[in-house]
Structures are given as structure tokens and as C-alpha cells.
Amino acid sequence: MQAPALLDRFGRVATDLRVSLTDRCNLRCTYCMPPEGLDWMPGDEQLTDDEVVRLISIAVGRLGVREVRFTGGEPLVRRGLVDIVRRVRTLDPGLEQSVTTNGLGLDKLAAPLADAGLDRVNVSLDTVRPDTFTEITRRNRLDDVVAGLAAAEAAGLGPIKINAVLLRGVNDDQAPELLSWCLDRGYQLRFIEQMPLDAQHGWSRDSMVTAEETFAALTACFDLAPAAEPRGSAPAELFTVDGGPATVGVIASVTRPFCGDCDRVRLTADGQIRNCLFARTESDLRTALRAGADDTELAERWIKAMWGKAAGHGIDDPGFLQPDRPMSAIGG
Numbered sequence: 035m036q037a038p039a040l041l042d043r044f045g046r047v048a049t050d051l052r053v054s055l056t057d058r059c060n061l062r063c064t065y066c067m068p069p070e071g072l073d074w075m076p077g078d079e080q081l082t083d084d085e086v087v088r089l090i091s092i093a094v095g096r097l098g099v100r101e102v103r104f105t106g107g108e109p110l111v112r113r114g115l116v117d118i119v120r121r122v123r124t125l126d127p128g129l130e131q132s133v134t135t136n137g138l139g140l141d142k143l144a145a146p147l148a149d150a151g152l153d154r155v156n157v158s159l160d161t162v163r164p165d166t167f168t169e170i171t172r173r174n175r176l177d178d179v180v181a182g183l184a185a186a187e188a189a190g191l192g193p194i195k196i197n198a199v200l201l202r203g204v205n206d207d208q209a210p211e212l213l214s215w216c217l218d219r220g221y222q223l224r225f226i227e228q229m230p231l232d233a234q235h236g237w238s239r240d241s242m243v244t245a246e247e248t249f250a251a252l253t254a255c256f257d258l259a260p261a262a263e264p265r266g267s268a269p270a271e272l273f274t275v276d277g278g279p280a281t282v283g284v285i286a287s288v289t290r291p292f293c294g295d296c297d298r299v300r301l302t303a304d305g306q307i308r309n310c311l312f313a314r315t316e317s318d319l320r321t322a323l324r325a326g327a328d329d330t331e332l333a334e335r336w337i338k339a340m341w342g343k344a345a346g347h348g349i350d351d352p353g354f355l356q357p358d359r360p361m362s363a364i365g366g
């Protein structure tokens with residue numbers, strides 16, 4: 035039997051590809067980047083639409099990738115997004131394609147994306163209070179996100195998942211309120227622990243809100259029970275809410291890491307393979323691609339990049355160093 039293509043030394047196989055389409059974003063979430071933004075990637079360093087589709091075609095056609103999620107930065111600001119989705123759909127009708135977005139502009143793009151072959155969206159929303167939204171994102175755009183969510187639902191991009199990060203003293207008292215809001219609309223909420231990936235290096239283990247605290251806050255208002263469905267490689271621990279069928283997820287990336295089950299690989303907007311969100315090295319496919327490498331050589335480089343994946347992200351190791359790139363430039 036042929037060995038799986040994107041295998042690492044610990045026997046994990048990557049089948050879920052996160053593709054960052056840009057490092058730019060139209061929000062300025064305090065836990066992600068400073069108010070003035072960052073030095074954006076020069077345009078010529080960014081992969082073109084053709085280059086993105088070519089690398090995805092190698093991943094899907096030769097390397098066993100079964101799921102592609104577009105992210106960023108904010109993927110909806112990438113002009114070619116709808117076209118990229120349409121072209122990737124033609125590679126494999128069974129491929130799962132999704133987008134992780136802050137929801138801005140989704141009111142207009144949801145229908146074209148669905149038409150192009152997108153399966154679903156994950157929308158990031160940390161609060162449903164306008165003042166808290168403005169405090170966290172530094173933009174007064176909550177209404178646009180809500181409109182984007184409604185459009186995604188209408189376009190059939192469900193099940194809609196909402197990702198939320200709780201920040202101490204900002205929205206950590208709002209977990210039950212956010213869950214009620216999502217339950218009313220049929221959205222699947224998942225809380226994600228804040229990770230040391232902010233451009234400002236402001237994260238601290240002592241101040242982050244843990245999954246355990248989130249769970250405790252939710253159980254004060256809801257009856258949560260472990261969901262029956264197997265977790266597999268999914269990062270979220272799922273719980274049924276008040277007897278189900280609705281669920282809520284908690285992603286304990288820091289306090290209960292799930293690296294042993296990781297099936298992800300990342301392609302940055304400038305064509306670097308990252309075998310882990312926290313990797314401190316990358317493998318450059320863009321230079322090889324632009325130098326004329328054929329698909330076989332690019333696939334071989336990709337396979338080699340995955341083999342070196344570390345056993346775990348190492349946040350708890352005494353020598354842990356945050357990656358040079360922030361989350362927005364890696365692709366969350």
C-alpha cells in the first residue's frame with residue numbers, strides 16, 4: 035500500500051490545507067494587530083491567483099488533501115477569491131471548500147461564493163454588543179457582520195460556524211449571551227483560547243481566558259454534556275446544549291493541545307509551507323515555482339516540509355518562542 039503523501043515522523047497525515055490569500059485585514063482586533071496595521075506583504079511576493087490554484091491542484095491531485103480553507107488576513111478582500119474558489123471546485127467536486135472570514139463584505143459575496151462552489155463559512159465574532167465589538171476590532175462594523183451572516187445562511191453556506199475569542203475584562207462576561215444569540219439563529223459557536231500569535235507580543239498565559247473558565251461560565255446558564263460524535267482531528271471539544279441537538283465547541287489550543295491529532299498544513303499568501311501554526315521555519319515553494327519547478331518537484335518539496343513537523347506546538351516549553359510571523363500573516 036502506498037504511504038500517505040503528507041505524512042510526518044509521528045504518523046500524522048495532513049489532509050486539511052489552510053490557504054492564506056492575503057495578510058491584509060479590514061479590522062484591527064486588539065489581540066491580533068496594532069491600530070495602525072502592519073507592514074503588508076509586497077504585491078510581487080504574494081502568489082498570483084494562477085499560482086494559488088496550481089499549488090492547490092498539486093495538494094489535491096497528488097498529496098491527498100481533502101479539505102481547503104481560505105483564510106488570511108481577511109480572505110474576502112482578495113479580489114480573485116470567487117474565481118479561485120470556482121477553479122478549485124473544478125479540480126475535485128468532492129473537495130470541501132470553506133472560508134474563515136470576519137464577515138465584512140459577506141453580504142455581497144456569499145451568493146457568488148456559493149455559486150462558485152464554496153461549501154461553508156466560519157465567521158469570527160467575539161461579541162454581539164456594538165460597543166464591545168468596536169472596542170475589540172477598533173471598527174464600528176457589527177451590523178455588517180450580522181448582515182454577512184444572514185447572507186451566508188440565505189446562500190446555503192451552512193452549517194455556519196462562529197469563532198469567538200474571549201479576552202479578560204473585555205468580553206469574558208459575554209459567553210452565555212453570545213451562545214444564546216447563536217442558538218437563536220442556528221449558528222454553531224466555538225470558543226478559541228487566545229494564543230501567542232499577536233503582532234504586538236502582548237499575549238500572556240496568566241491573563242488568557244482558559245477553556246475551563248469558558249466552560250464554567252457557560253454551565254452557569256446552560257446544561258452542557260459531551261457530544262456523542264467522535265472528535266477525530268477536529269480541534270473543538272463539542273458539547274450538546276440543553277439536551278441538544280445544538281452544540282457549542284471549546285478549542286483549548288493552549289491548555290489542552292490536540293497536536294497529536296493534527297491533520298493541518300498551511301500555505302501562506304507568499305507561498306511558504308508551514309507544517310504548524312507555531313513552526314519557526316517554513317519551506318519556500320514560491321521560489322521553486324517561479325524558477326520553473328514542475329509539479330513533481332513541488333510535491334516532493336511539500337512532502338519533505340511535512341516530514342519535519344514537530345510533535346507539538348510547545349507553548350508550554352520553557353524555551354518557547356513565538357513564531358516570527360503573526361497570525362494575520364500565517365493564516366488563522
Ligand code: SAM
Pocket residue numbers: 059065066105106107108109134135136156157158159197198199226227228229230231232361362365366
Ligand atoms: N480575518 C479572518 C477572520 O477574522 O476570521 C481570518 C483570519 S483570522 C486571523 C482567523 C481567526 O483567528 C479569527 O477567528 C481570529 O479571532 C483568530 N485569532 C487571531 N488572533 C488570535 C490569537 N492570538 N489567538 C487565537 N485566535 C486568534
